[in-house]
Amino acid sequence: MEGKVIVVTSGKGGVGKTTATASIGAALALEGKRVAIVDMDIGLRNLDVVMGLENRIVFNIVDVVLGKCKISQAAIRDRRIENLFLIPASQSDNKDVLSPAGVERVANDLRKEFDYVIMDSPAGIERGFQNAIVGANEAIVICTPDVSSVRDADRVIGILYSRSLTPKLVVNRIEPSRVERGEMLSYEDVLEVLSIELLGLVPMDEHVLISSNTGTPLVLQNDSKAGHAFRRIARRLNGEADLPIEIPSHRSSMWKKISKTFGFK
Amino acid sequence: MINFDSAAPVKLKGVGDGFWITLDPSHSEDVLKSEIDKVFRNLKHLAINASVVLDVGGAKGHDDLIESLKSFLMTTFEVAKVSTPPEKRSIPTERIRQRDLSKGWNHHRSDVLMLRGIVRSGQKIESRKHIVIMGDVNPGSEICAGGDVIVLGKLAGKVHAGFPNTETAIVFALEFRPTLVRIGETAASGIDEEAGIKPEYASVENSAIIVKDYMKANPFRKMPWPEAI
Numbered sequence: 005m006e007g008k009v010i011v012v013t014s015g016k017g018g019v020g021k022t023t024a025t026a027s028i029g030a031a032l033a034l035e036g037k038r039v040a041i042v043d044m045d046i047g048l049r050n051l052d053v054v055m056g057l058e059n060r061i062v063f064n065i066v067d068v069v070l071g072k073c074k075i076s077q078a079a080i081r082d083r084r085i086e087n088l089f090l091i092p093a094s095q096s097d098n099k100d101v102l103s104p105a106g107v108e109r110v111a112n113d114l115r116k117e118f119d120y121v122i123m124d125s126p127a128g129i130e131r132g133f134q135n136a137i138v139g140a141n142e143a144i145v146i147c148t149p150d151v152s153s154v155r156d157a158d159r160v161i162g163i164l165y166s167r168s169l170t171p172k173l174v175v176n177r178i179e180p181s182r183v184e185r186g187e188m189l190s191y192e193d194v195l196e197v198l199s200i201e202l203l204g205l206v207p208m209d210e211h212v213l214i215s216s217n218t219g220t221p222l223v224l225q226n227d228s229k230a231g232h233a234f235r236r237i238a239r240r241l242n243g244e245a246d247l248p249i250e251i252p253s254h255r256s257s258m259w260k261k262i263s264k265t266f267g268f269k
Numbered sequence: 270m271i272n273f274d275s276a277a278p279v280k281l282k283g284v285g286d287g288f289w290i291t292l293d294p295s296h297s298e299d300v301l302k303s304e305i306d307k308v309f310r311n312l313k314h315l316a317i318n319a320s321v322v323l324d325v326g327g328a329k330g331h332d333d334l335i336e337s338l339k340s341f342l343m344t345t346f347e348v349a350k351v352s353t354p355p356e357k358r359s360i361p362t363e364r365i366r367q368r369d370l371s372k373g374w375n376h377h378r379s380d381v382l383m384l385r386g387i388v389r390s391g392q393k394i395e396s397r398k399h400i401v402i403m404g405d406v407n408p409g410s411e412i413c414a415g416g417d418v419i420v421l422g423k424l425a426g427k428v429h430a431g432f433p434n435t436e437t438a439i440v441f442a443l444e445f446r447p448t449l450v451r452i453g454e455t456a457a458s459g460i461d462e463e464a465g466i467k468p469e470y471a472s473v474e475n476s477a478i479i480v481k482d483y484m485k486a487n488p489f490r491k492m493p494w495p496e497a498i
Contacts, residue, residue, distance in 0.1 A: 153411045155390050159364075197397035197407055199387060 015156030017127030031238030056219020111139025
């Protein structure tokens with residue numbers, strides 16, 4: 005059976021696309037799937053740093069698309085998580101070196117070798133973004149609960165629909181205490197504007213910064229709330245569609261357990 | 270081409286059991302009398318006991334003229350009856366009644382662009398017709414219609430009704446939150462007061478855009494008949 009190519013995108017920069025790609029990819033690999041995460045942000049590569057694999061790069065996605073190397077040569081195997089591979093971006097080229105046809109061909113090749121191919125799209129809606137979505141079967145839109153991010157996500161969703169991709173939404177960086185004080189949009193507000201299927205809600209978590217800087221996957225840290233949320237997102241992607249979505253809350257876990265018993269999700 | 274300016278002062282037409290005389294009251298009474306005399310002489314005995322309608326073409330204030338012509342016709346040509354044409358209803362009322370009776374909207378070709386779904390940021394919907402959106406219009410999108418804009422949902426984008434200069438157009442939404450409203454050549458920027466979710470519409474009054482609660486100030490309640498647009 006062929007795998008799925010999932011593009012992670014957002015429109016706006018800095019909302020957590022790269023973190024989400026790394027975390028969802030790692031979590032899917034922990035579920036026992038064979039996963040490749042591909043950095044499509046040509047010229048501004050980050051995914052390798054977040055994954056802590058920077059110093060093992062030999063070939064990159066540009067080399068693969070241009071036929072200078074095989075996929076197996078460019079894919080870096082993660083030593084901590086089995087079945088997790090990274091195909092890094094090139095730091096020296098710019099986005100115009102890739103052609104949509106070339107990317108589509110490579111995406112089809114990757115689909116044959118992996119269960120999941122997660123592509124990290126660059127910010128914006130220009131060439132780099134177009135290249136990232138051209139080979140995708142599914143799309144995940146990352147959005148933070150602020151007005152500009154929602155606006156950009158809305159635009160991106162429109163473009164994805166026009167390419168026959170039905171995106172799913174991840175709301176990232178939710179700060180429950182600020183939502184409660186009315187300083188931040190709630191996930192319901194975001195969902196009301198975007199009205200697409202919700203894949204998960206990820207709370208603000210300081211572990212994200214630490215793990216990005218140290219290059220350790222977030223999902224390997226057991227006490228990380230964001231890591232926990234991404235693991236659930238991965239399970240939902242991996243066929244457990246009924247897994248309830250946890251709403252980030254700053255209340256005690258005791259209270260959460262009580263609410264759960266009474267059937268509040 | 271017919272030259273209406275130099276039309277004959279008196280025109281004769283046979284109707285049913287009599288004659289219909291169309292007069293141009295701008296001519297003097299003597300001219301009219303001599304003209305009537307001329308045409309009625311040709312009718313000879315046909316004029317006797319006929320009924321005659323004197324039509325001054327809707328012009329008012331010629332009662333004296335009509336009275337004088339009436340006695341002239343009766344004495345000279347022995348006609349039986351001289352009357353004026355029956356009063357007509359005003360044209361718009363007449364037209365609406367006819368349309369109502371004939372259910373004209375059954376044959377009306379729609380001038381509406383009707384869409385379903387969400388209009389998202391970056392999308393622009395343009396039409397020379399009226400636009401109806403069943404769904405939300407998200408911030409960052411644009412609607413531009415030659416006529417009215419009706420949104421059955423939340424309107425939060427940029428909207429231009431009555432493009433380019435129809436000031437009578439309206440913008441209606443179940444939740445009215447546009448960032449910019451233009452109607453014809455009049456513009457107003459976003460309404461930021463939180464008025465709650467209620468159906469509202471915008472129209473131009475005294476060259477300013479006014480937003481009103483649709484349920485309280487329904488502009489179409491005044492219209493007595495449904496009319497196709």
